Amino acid sequence: MAAVTEERQQIIKDIVCDVLEIDPDELNDSSLFKDHGADSLRAIEILAGLEKQFSVTIDQAELSRMVNLDGVYAVVADAL
Template sequence: MPTVDIRQARITEIVCDRLELEPEELAETDRFVEEHGADSLALIGVLAALEKEFKVTIDQSEMPRMAHLAGIREVLSETKGW
């Protein structure tokens, strides 16, 4: 299993790739929709990519909590298999 730092960096890479951002453009609590113009399709893509990368299942009901990097990290930390 990858170390915490590697997993955290990979989360950021996935989000930046799906939202077409550079890592330096994205702060831990920047809201994807309000601050970066993400749409629901992009957010579903983030969810799917995270599930595939980390081999976990995230319920779509968690999407509101996953509005920023900190929220994603929180949801993943509570996910079975993480």
């Protein structure tokens, strides 16, 4: 499992904030995306953005883990 560096964490946070259309200051590592208006379509947009950014393939079954930044960091680390 590759480590998700601080640089990668910032990239991930930027992708999530862009998709959710929120300011990065509004989101911390344990904030639930659903509290920021995320729905299944937005979750898939986040997944697609991560796959493109990191040149990885992430199974859609992983969406259930991607409820906050901590979950996304774990999914990306597993994919790398």
